Amino acid sequence: MNKPKVTDTGIEHMVSTLLRTGVLISGLVVLTGGVYFGIRHAGETADFHNFKGEPGIDRIVHRIVLGAVDLRARSIIQLGILLLIATPILRVAFSLVGFALERDKVYVLITSIVLAVLLYSLIGGAVAG
Numbered sequence: 001m002n003k004p005k006v007t008d009t010g011i012e013h014m015v016s017t018l019l020r021t022g023v024l025i026s027g028l029v030v031l032t033g034g035v036y037f038g039i040r041h042a043g044e045t046a047d048f049h050n051f052k053g054e055p056g057i058d059r060i061v062h063r064i065v066l067g068a069v070d071l072r073a074r075s076i077i078q079l080g081i082l083l084l085i086a087t088p089i090l091r092v093a094f095s096l097v098g099f100a101l102e103r104d105k106v107y108v109l110i111t112s113i114v115l116a117v118l119l120y121s122l123i124g125g126a127v128a129g
Helices: 008-040 061-069 073-102 105-128
Strands: none
Touching: 008 073, 061 073, 073 105
């Protein structure tokens, strides 16, 4: 039985599709949340004299997801931003799988290091913040 061969061109095509899809989905989620936020808060007057940071519910991943499920506009926007952040990380992870399927040890090592650095900085930033 012939297995389809994994090629650099095939990986590049799938990675570019992943990146386009991730950016489009995250953009649509942010747009949806922004429109919903505008509809819900259209009559409010903006107070630019007092700074108010993001509420705690919109700073922790699982709370953002729960807030988006509960149709909180700010949580929907934050979810779109999280999806945008996740897109290049998924690209690196997908490339790692592709290089492993190609049995390209050098690129597997390099991509593993890049993925480890990305995850470390993401997790380290979340723990420190």
